[in-house]
Amino acid sequence: MRKIDIFDTTLRDGEQSAGINLNTQEKIEIAKQLERLGVTIIEAGFPASSPGDFDAVNRIAGTVKNSIVTGLARCVQKDIDTTWEALKVAEQPHIHVFLATSPIHMEYKLKKSPEQVLEQAVEAVKYAKKFFPLVQWSAEDGFRTDRQFLVKIIEKVIEAGATTINVPDTVGYASPQEYGELFKFLRENVNGAHKVKFSAHCHDDLGMAVANSIAAIQNGADQVECTINGIGERAGNASLEEIGVAMHIRKDIYEIETGLNLKEIKRTSQLVSRLTGVVIQPNKAVVGKNAFAHESGIHQDGVLKHKETYEIISPALIGEEEVDLVLGKHSGRAAFRDRAVKMGYELSDEKLNKAFQEFKKLADRKKEITEEDLITLLTDQQVSVEDIPLFELKTVQVSYGTENIPTATASVITPEGELKTLAATGSGSVEAIFNTLEQLVNGKVNILDFGVKSVSKGRDALAESVVTLRYNGFTSTGRDNSQDVLAATAKAYLNAINRHLIQENIHGTRQIANV
Structure with missing residues (x-):
């Protein structure tokens, strides 16, 4: 099967969602969970945008070892320098530089001619290549860019040393047929296309982000950019869990391998929802609380007789498994620790003890301790900051x-x-x-x-x-x-x-x- 790289931008594009503001420790915990999930590349932030983003990217780059860590930068030397300082500690330093290429962006936002944009893109990639072995260049608003100009600028940045070319549907305007056809066109018409990966990055303004991403994969994209729970600017990005599970469930037609550990999907989704404060809609595909619920009597009867009558996805596939060990007010520290480890939490003895104390207080008041209760208690300790005096x-x-x-x-x-x-x-x-x-x-x-x-x-x-x-x-x-x-x-x-x-x-x- 063909391997597709999963580029997760939850910590960059996802955090740009209105109302989301993650601190460094929370970003590190999400990055560690994304590593457990098996994503190929983690876009940890935009280092030049703020000292907080720089700190988070730098610390994630020094923590994560099994996923490539990247940072976003404009096609500006100062941004590239800052990104290098943040990422030079990474196992495989990777930079993601971008520049708008559509007529409307060049004229009204950049106020530059196509020739100036081309020159800036080439110079930025050449400069980035002095530091980074892996350089991704993005044509912002690529779908609405003139195709001949898009071919020309992509050829030039490939010559300059780019290793990945991202052609995003920045405003969610494309239809699946159009977006897929664009990737086919670029594969067939760009000189040097065989030397680079092509990447798809879709927004969900018209509800097409996942469908467009899959269409790109079917037409030559080697990488797909997405976020957990589909969070992101405006209506959000393509949803990682939907793409990952779709590739698995319908591998008979897609013939794609993502490398994701699908059993980590549920926990990753819950962690991101908890830390961002963005509630997952009940009918959200794959991870919504109603994704495996059956209200209709006909559906219930069918599922009781054979689950596959109405369930094409098994709850166990995404880590939605029943746990035999029941926790209550009589449970001890060993059972609590065992559950925490099985749920994927890595806590120091001190933090585990604090979580256990809160669990015992809750167990005295509640008849039943749910999985959601445990996630809340354990996550609170996992992202706490011990060395700063607080209220x-x-x-x-x-x-x-x-x-x-x-x-x-x-x-x-x-x-x-x-x-x-x-x-x-x-x-x-x-x-x-x-x-x-x-x-x-x-x-x-x-x-x-x-x-x-x-x-x-x-x-x-x-x-x-x-x-x-x-x-x-x-x-x-x-x-x-x-x-x-x-x-x-x-x-x-x-x-x-x-x-x-x-x-x-x-x-x-x-x-x-x-x-």
Whole structure:
């Protein structure tokens, strides 16, 4: 079978989704999980875009060994230099440089002629090749680019040393027939096409990203670029799990091998959803909670008689397996550790003990501990940052009545170790909590988004709260969980503030605490 490389851009294009803001530790954990999943290339970020992105790309490059790590760069020497500094520690240094080539982008965005764009692309690839053995060049908005110009510029960047050519459908405009035909055309008309990989990168503005990606593969693409859960700019990118499973289930017609460890798909999807705060729609193909649910009596009857009557994908294929060991309030540390290891978590003894303590507290309150509960508890410990002093919520209490003004009182340990007790009112319980905790920092905190959802089922389910706020020009998203919605909200708010502290600590500009 023909091998197709899977290029995952969850940490770059995926993180560009509105409302997503991952810290370095979270990016490292996602990268490690992508490595377990078996992706060929991990696009870890855009090093020149911010110190935070540089730090994340650099640390991922030094951590991941079994997947190639790459970083995005404009066709500018400064970007390429910065990307080299971030990636020179990688096992196989790889850079992804891009430049827009469509008439509308060249005229209105770049304000350059086609000749100037061609010259800039060639010079950038030549310069990148001085440092990187693997150079991917992308024709941004490639699908809407004049074909003769596209052939010409691709030939020139191949001569300059490019090893991969990416022709993206940047705005999700193509149909599968058109996009597939473009790759066939390039394969047949570009001199030197046999020397490079061709890569497809599709956006989902018209709901065609996966179909277009598969059409490209069928017409000569050697690599497909995608994200976990299909997250990304605007309507998102092609969904990795859909492409990977489709290639496997229909290998009879595609005759493609991806190298993915499909049993890691479910966990990867849940990890990305948890850390980004982007909920997976219930009817999402492959990983949605209804993907293997059967409501219709006819369907239920068929599945009971033979699963393949209505299930073309086995839950076990993507790691959706039943675990025989039941965890509850009488379970011990050994059983808890065993489950954590089987679920793929690598935790230090200290972090495992903290997760176990939280598990025991939860088990005392809940009749049934679900897989979702465990993922929440273990992920919280896996992405925690131990060496930076942060705010810690000790208690929160809200006084509320339909005839009274909601009042929140909170006790918080500051990063300096001081216990502070604060109180404030609000038009509702949540606003009262926000107003109370805002007193911990210098200045106004703007709440950009707030949401609460159930992690698992039942009246005793964990509630997960997500708070996105903006402070001093920095946007951060905090998450936490509790059986009490208001406690989860208070902890999520502090989690967002702590993310701000972490970033300021990394960059040496810590000014946030009002202590």
